[in-house]
Amino acid sequence: MHLGEQAYECLQHRLTDTEHGGFFEEHPFTAKLPRRQNPHMHLLEATLAMHGATQAPIWLGRATAMVGLFQRAFFDAETGSLGEYFDAQWRPIAGPESAVREPGHQFEWVWLLQQYIQASGRTDLNATTERLFQFGTRHGINPEGPMQGAVYDEVDKSGAPRARSMLMWPQTEYVKACVARFDATGQTVYRDKALAHWQLMRTRFFRQDGCNWINQVGPRGEPLVNDTLSRVLYHVVHSACERARLEKA
Numbered sequence: 447m448h449l450g451e452q453a454y455e456c457l458q459h460r461l462t463d464t465e466h467g468g469f470f471e472e473h474p475f476t477a478k479l480p481r482r483q484n485p486h487m488h489l490l491e492a493t494l495a496m497h498g499a500t501q502a503p504i505w506l507g508r509a510t511a512m513v514g515l516f517q518r519a520f521f522d523a524e525t526g527s528l529g530e531y532f533d534a535q536w537r538p539i540a541g542p543e544s545a546v547r548e549p550g551h552q553f554e555w556v557w558l559l560q561q562y563i564q565a566s567g568r569t570d571l572n573a574t575t576e577r578l579f580q581f582g583t584r585h586g587i588n589p590e591g592p593m594q595g596a597v598y599d600e601v602d603k604s605g606a607p608r609a610r611s612m613l614m615w616p617q618t619e620y621v622k623a624c625v626a627r628f629d630a631t632g633q634t635v636y637r638d639k640a641l642a643h644w645q646l647m648r649t650r651f652f653r654q655d656g657c658n659w660i661n662q663v664g665p666r667g668e669p670l671v672n673d674t675l676s677r678v679l680y681h682v683v684h685s686a687c688e689r690a691r692l693e694k695a
Contacts, residue, residue, distance in 0.1 A: 450496050454508065457489075466535050468515050480531035480539045483520040486512055487554060494561050506565055513562055513571070516555070525603050526577030528552050545602040549586025550616025552578050553597070553623035557688075560626035572630065579623055581605070587620075588612065592667045595646050599662075611670055613662045615678050617647045618685035625688045628695070637692055644689050 461469040468486055471478055490512035497505035519536035522529050528551055531543040538544040559575045562568065585605030588596050597616040600608040624640035627633070650667055651659045661678060662671040 454493075467511075467518070468536065477534065479534065480543060481534065481536065482532070483516070483528065483530055484551065486515060486520075487551065487558065490516075490558055490562070494558065494565065497565055509562055510566065513559070513568075516559075517574070521574060521578075522603060525605075526581040527603055528555055528578060529603075545604075546608065547581075547586075547601050547603055548599065548616070549582045549597050549601060550599070550613070550619045552582035552586060553616065553619040556582070556623040557619065557626045560630055564629070575626070575630065579627055582620075582623070586616075588665070591665055593650065593663065593665055595643065596650065596663075610665050611662055612664075614647070614651050614659050615681040617643065617651065618678075618681040621647075621685045622688050625692050628692065637695070640689065640692055644685070 457469055460473045461471075463470055468481070469489070471482070471485055490509055493505050493509040493512065496502070497509060515536070519532060520529055521527075527547045529538055529544070530546045530548060530551070531539045533539050556575055556579045559571055559578070563571050563575070582597075585601050586598050588594055588598060588610070593612060596612045597620050598607050598609065599611050599613050599616065602608050621640050621643050624636045624643065628636035628640065647659075648656075650663065653659060658674040659678075659682070660669045660671070661673055661675050662669070664670050
């Protein structure tokens with residue numbers, strides 16, 4: 447745990463944005479733009495994991511800071527969606543990138559916020575979590591064709607698809623989000639959605655050996671990226687663990 451504390455202290459001393467909040471993405475600081483929600487999402491995940499392992503209040507406080515930045519900057523209250531790219535002051539960046547929405551990240555935040563709610567008792571976040579999930583399911587899931595039900599890579603803030611391709615990792619995050627909604631509501635429809643989507647992954651993305659997968663497919667299910675990327679394994683394993691927990695519930 448000491449190593450985790452050292453790593454966080456390094457972030458605080460080297461990468462903290464004392465003026466606008468959050469962290470810079472590199473050291474030495476070079477005003478790299480756009481700023482992104484994604485690294486802060488993963489920092490929330492790390493601080494929640496450390497709190498789960500230690501029960502130390504300081505880690506929950508650090509998670510709270512990330513949730514505060516999410517509420518202030520990342521969450522688009524007008525649409526119920528998650529912004530991706532920002533200027534130096536955490537305002538949506540000018541240009542087309544300001545409208546980018548990644549359904550996979552929508553669902554990842556649903557799961558993370560549910561973990562945070564359970565750790566902190568912050569039930570005021572329930573409505574936000576529900577809005578994230580509803581935007582993701584309404585606009586981020588392919589409604590037709592051989593890949594019906596799979597999660598798109600990108601939409602815009604109006605919900606229109608920007609990319610009709612489908613990567614593996616957003617599928618895993620949808621499973622986790624459905625589990626989170628089951629945890630929050632107890633409604634079995636979310637349990638059924640999680641199990642059904644896992645089956646979709648098995649039939650449309652996994653190879654016959656049952657352990658490797660096609661990393662990205664097109665609207666007809668055609669492979670776009672054949673490689674099995676090691677960095678996606680983390681998403682797959684985490685999703686499988688949540689599915690296993692769900693089956694025991």
